[in-house]
Amino acid sequence: MLNKISRYTIILLMVIVSALYLPDFFSMLFDKKENTPRLSYSSVIDEFVYTKYYGMGQIDYMDIKGNNYSEREYYKLLPFMHYANLEKWGELPLTLKGFEMTSKNIRQNSQMVRIQPKDIDPPTVPLNIMFEAEGDYASLQIPDDIFRISNTIEFLDPASNSVLEEKSHKFQEAMLAAGFTFPAKLAAANQTNRKPFDEGYFIKDATNKIFHLKMIKDEPVCVNTGIDTKLKVRQIFISENMRKEFYGWILTEDNDLYLITYDDYKLRQIPTGGNNAKYDYVANEMTIRFYIYPVDKHINISGDGFSQLIILNNDFKKIAEHVETWTPYDKRPAPIVKSFLFPFELSTYDPMQYVKLQMDIFWWHGLIGIAVSLLALLLFSRKRPWFDYVVVLFTGVFGLIGVLLIKPED
């Protein structure tokens, strides 16, 4: 009995390893790259345009009506993206829709915001740095202490690995005075000194209130933003920009996006879906980009098999939208064949930047592979323990390899 269990353990381990590697090898050998269009919106002709790469430097420049453009013509359609090139070629228009087109002017009035699945809740060490928001120098000075925030806020001195009691106490008092309830659930900031100025931290407290904490002249300044506590805040992203339109943006559990504006922290929702709910933004799987140009704003939601572009005017009213689709991963030839060959696949890949052993079951496609494997076993290798068939029934070709290689011993 124990020998049988032992044999099936080996087969189980073989199934695990082959399910980890074989489908991967198969994709590596046979999967072909899909040429995906890169969708943009031309404010010059008020039309959606795209480029498509075919490899070997062959690129198509098109609009969605089917007109072809040369590279230079295409760049001229997108002056807010290619202003540097256009300026060099002397082809930057003087004005567009009443906006004065100079490189500097465009740069100062543009901003880009992006959320990828890996940005949302990555595996990081929960320690933070607090910049001096109104320092004496032209660029932001990196401080020499680090703080933790959870049950309390504590500043640590790396040189001695100890708590800076005085500073910690000062910050604690300031936060409590502002109405903060520890423990903090979330602290978000843009932890880089490569930014024009510092807006510090946005912190969600135990009662879901959001506070804005920063350090001005070594003194803590903590403000209750008054953001609705019913909002299911999942993550906050901060991005300081000279435009000073918004501090950052909030992603909610319901995949909604809100900008935190400089107008007394009022929220402004930006659309995360168009007419077709199929292409609505899902944070765990898709990337959303929010481009702010001087004359309009573009929201690009891209996922497996599609890219959706929604155009807003400067009053955040939707003026156009378009979806470009291509063959999604599980409709491509190689993945389809893969799902017929193998009943399931093990992988450790996780778009959220973790290593997570997970099983992807191919359901009825996989049943075909299982049936073939069972048939093969019945035809070519009879007189087997009945449990071998059960193994193959559940694990298809992986189990077949196992039971054929590891012969039963009685």
Place this chain on the structure above:
Amino acid sequence: MLKAILYKEWIKLRWAVIVIAALTVLSLAYTIGMINYYVEFQGAFQNWMYVIGKSLLLKNIVFVKVLPLITGLAFALIQFVPEMTNKRMRLSYHLPISEKKLLISSAGFGYMFLLAEIVFLFFGLWMVISMTYPTEIVTKVLMSTIPWFLGGSAIYFMTAFIILEPSWIYRIIYAVISYGLIELNFRASTYDQYQNLWALILIVAVMPLTVMFAGHRFRRGTK
């Protein structure tokens, strides 16, 4: 009888245990020196930033990744290669103890020492890094080491299993599987990246069972 077998395993393992323990102590001491060096030359704050942002500690404590692998491999080789040369294992099978008990107690005894080494390493590392770094970093680093320890455990059981297997073809198949199972534990590139660690623990937990099949095949004289 069991006592005698364990004594025999101890005789085989004792030098290896001492050498590995010494290596561990040396590595821990080396790490203290290395961390102090980095702190001195990068500055404490900058060093913390590299440790937090660039996973620097994972590079500094590479021995924690490697030592369990070396230990697992060494213990399995030392315990089972002498048994399989000239088929000496046959003699053991004449002892008044069942082959299953014999194999399980030998492998279990060896694993006990590997586990002791892992625990030693774990607490040693804990001590060493808490001297310089705060709890947040210490927790993350210790969590990152768990898959490595699983990898070390896997290499011990799989090596024992491969050595005990009498046929070379099977050995090659098993080696391929072992590679896959061990590699699975070394896929992280930053701290505490593994989710579903229980699945990996489960996989390692069934490995001791495999040894039995090889022992059984050896007894039957399968080629």
